[in-house]
Amino acid sequence: MIEFLKKLFGQSGSSATAKERLRLVLMTDHLELAPELIEAMKRDLVDVISRHVEVDRDKIEVNFERQDSALAMLANIPILSVNRPNPSLTLVPVPEPVASVQPPVAANGAPPNAAPPRVRKRRKRTSKKAAGTNAAPASATPASAAAN
Amino acid sequence: MHQPQTVQEEKEVQSSAPAARLGRAIVLTSGKGGVGKTTTTANLGTALANRGARVVLVDADVGLRNLDIVLGLESRVKHHLLDVLEERVSLDEALVPGKHSESLFLLAAAQSREKDDVETAKMKALISSLRERFDYVLIDCPAGIELGFRNAVAGADEAIVICTPEVAAVRDVDRVVGLLGNRFRPQLVINRLRPNLVKKGKMLSVEDVNAILRLPLLGVIADEPEIIVTTNRGEPLALRKDTPTGAAYHAIAARVAGEDVPAPMPAPAKVTILERVGSLFGGKRA
Ligand SMILES: Nc1ncnc2c1ncn2[C@@H]1O[C@H](COP(=O)(O)OP(=O)(O)OP(=O)(O)O)[C@@H](O)[C@H]1O
Ligand SMILES: [Mg+2]
Numbered sequence: 176m177i178e179f180l181k182k183l184f185g186q187s188g189s190s191a192t193a194k195e196r197l198r199l200v201l202m203t204d205h206l207e208l209a210p211e212l213i214e215a216m217k218r219d220l221v222d223v224i225s226r227h228v229e230v231d232r233d234k235i236e237v238n239f240e241r242q243d244s245a246l247a248m249l250a251n252i253p254i255l256s257v258n259r260p261n262p263s264l265t266l267v268p269v270p271e272p273v274a275s276v277q278p279p280v281a282a283n284g285a286p287p288n289a290a291p292p293r294v295r296k297r298r299k300r301t302s303k304k305a306a307g308t309n310a311a312p313a314s315a316t317p318a319s320a321a322a323n
Numbered sequence: 324m325h326q327p328q329t330v331q332e333e334k335e336v337q338s339s340a341p342a343a344r345l346g347r348a349i350v351l352t353s354g355k356g357g358v359g360k361t362t363t364t365a366n367l368g369t370a371l372a373n374r375g376a377r378v379v380l381v382d383a384d385v386g387l388r389n390l391d392i393v394l395g396l397e398s399r400v401k402h403h404l405l406d407v408l409e410e411r412v413s414l415d416e417a418l419v420p421g422k423h424s425e426s427l428f429l430l431a432a433a434q435s436r437e438k439d440d441v442e443t444a445k446m447k448a449l450i451s452s453l454r455e456r457f458d459y460v461l462i463d464c465p466a467g468i469e470l471g472f473r474n475a476v477a478g479a480d481e482a483i484v485i486c487t488p489e490v491a492a493v494r495d496v497d498r499v500v501g502l503l504g505n506r507f508r509p510q511l512v513i514n515r516l517r518p519n520l521v522k523k524g525k526m527l528s529v530e531d532v533n534a535i536l537r538l539p540l541l542g543v544i545a546d547e548p549e550i551i552v553t554t555n556r557g558e559p560l561a562l563r564k565d566t567p568t569g570a571a572y573h574a575i576a577a578r579v580a581g582e583d584v585p586a587p588m589p590a591p592a593k594v595t596i597l598e599r600v601g602s603l604f605g606g607k608r609a
Contacts, residue, residue: 188524194531197490201497201535208501 195244202246206239213237220250229255346377348450348460349579350479350507354495356466358487359514362550364463365393366561367483370576372427373561376458379418381450382432383475384465385441391431395422395557405433408445414452423562428457438471450478459579468502482507483541483579487515488527493535500536511538512575515546518591529588542575544568545589 421427
């Protein structure tokens with residue numbers, strides 16, 4: 176019945192399929208024809224990631240894969256070592272990753288009056304959540320209480 | 324898609340010819356085979372000549388001579404492109420006058436030779452000398468992007484790309500436009516459009532195609548059964564200005580010549596209610 180209605184109103188087209196296929200095939204073509212573009216992306220990716228971890232630049236693999244209606248860039252970047260968390264980095268607006276790895280440090284390390292109130296709230300919530308998943312309620316509860 | 328949206332319209336047309344008033348050498352190309360390069364070359368040439376321009380059509384499809392047939396000139400071809408390039412005959416001996424116009428000429432391809440036999444530098448020189456004698460040198464390019472393509476393009480300074488509303492054709496045109504770069508300021512002709520199918524969402528529309536290619540649109544030619552008939556007879560449809568498709572070729576010619584006329588769009592045929600109801604029950608999905 177839906178097919179019938181589609182026919183009646185003329186939307187059953189294969190042109191939409193054609194358009195979609197064309198869009199994807201041209202993206203792939205253009206990437207294939209521009210190896211220097213891929214190299215540039217690789218370089219930039221590594222530069223960004225290297226600010227946080229040490230990566231093996233020689234073993235990086237970048238591939239492109241069709242996934243349904245999208246083209247995905249898949250990067251395999253071997254990590255050699257993880258830098259010590261840098262406090263100056265962890266204190267700026269998005270602290271979640273550090274907070275969830277080491278909840279007590281984050282909760283205690285952030286002086287309550289130094290951070291703006293909005294950030295404090297978020298920090299409190301993430302540390303609670305992290306504590307829950309770490310299944311260590313006994314030590315987590317006082318920690319979050321201390322933050323208050 | 325590679326280049327920024329080219330907005331140079333017809334304005335540069337006259338000013339592009341240097342002081343010596345050289346003619347314009349335009350290559351008609353597509354990448355994909357069978358999309359209508361030869362048909363478009365014959366009809367555009369006929370329409371341009373009909374406007375009073377001096378036109379020569381060069382069949383650069385060495386080994387697969389076609390343009391003579393479409394123009395109905397096959398029995399008059401005595402010499403060909405390679406005879407001229409290899410200096411066996413003069414240009415004048417090789418140029419075949421058109422049947423229907425005094426200002427249209429054909430330089431046929433060699434049928435029994437191969438594309439590799441053409442020397443790029445000589446081809447370039449030949450097109451240059453043709454530009455001194457004609458207002459338009461239209462070069463019918465072979466399919467593909469190999470040597471035959473490069474030779475056809477070598478002497479040209481402009482390109483018209485022919486595309487049908489199909490995935491493979493658009494993809495190939497995209498590739499060819501990338502290869503041409505900006506030097507040829509490629510313009511687009513969409514060929515074999517079926518407005519009824521577009522309306523039903525079963526064929527890519529002009530907008531769909533050009534949303535991807537983003538080229539200045541010269542014109543749109545319908546999928547036209549009459550083209551088969553006129554090709555059979557060797558009389559390009561552009562000779563019949565009173566037909567919609569003949570008129571569409573003339574509009575393309577006018578736009579090529581720099582006139583600010585609109586490109587007519589093929590109109591869908593009126594479908595009666597009865598036909599519509601019939602197709603609901605009988606018709607297959609595309
Ligand atoms: N607008 C049209 N409507 C219907 N048929 C067409 C149209 N344009 C071209 N054709 C037909 O399509 C076929 C291929 O056309 P044509 O020879 O012009 O293509 P081509 O691009 O030159 O091919 P090739 O790549 O082999 O040189 C011919 O049979 C021609 O009559
Ligand atoms: Mg041809």
